[in-house]
Amino acid sequence: MMKKKLITIVMGMVFWAGLFGGCGQTEVKQDNAITNSSEEGKEEGTAEEKELTGTIDEIKDFMFVVTDENDTPYSFTFEEKPEGLENVSNGDTVTVKYTGTISEVDPFEGEVLSVEKAK
Structure with a gap:
């Protein structure tokens, strides 16, 4: 049995x-x-191009985190390093151009077009 x-x-x-x-x-x-x-x-x-300006907190090989003026962190993931990411470092204020949807709770769905230091 x-x-x-x-x-x-x-x-x-x-x-x-x-x-x-x-x-x-x-x-x-x-x-x-x-x-x-x-x-x-x-x-x-x-695909609508959008922008987010904030402080870059964390840069890894496949993603980075930008915190906006309301202290909301947004994670951006990517397969190929977006244009301009190599020119910024943690603590810089940056403008991220992207398509898709960002959310502080859901994974990023879209594409990072470029990252540049905010003027």
Whole structure:
């Protein structure tokens, strides 16, 4: 009796692992779809360019954080280093040009166009 229960549990775990593995693959496909649609948006000029000015707090290889005048931190992630990021350092006041949506709670969805020191 015990053996049968154990086999059922193991089979269930294998089944769930398969499901999660499947989810991982669909997420990759969705990422590609998102990339494609944002490229189409650029061609049509529908992606609206926005700006955020604030103090740059943290610069890493794949993201940076800018805190606005209300002390709200916004994280910007990127795949390729945005234009101008190498010219700024922690504590600088910067203007970030981007498309997409920023939120202090949700991950950044969009593209960083450039980062420059605010004048």
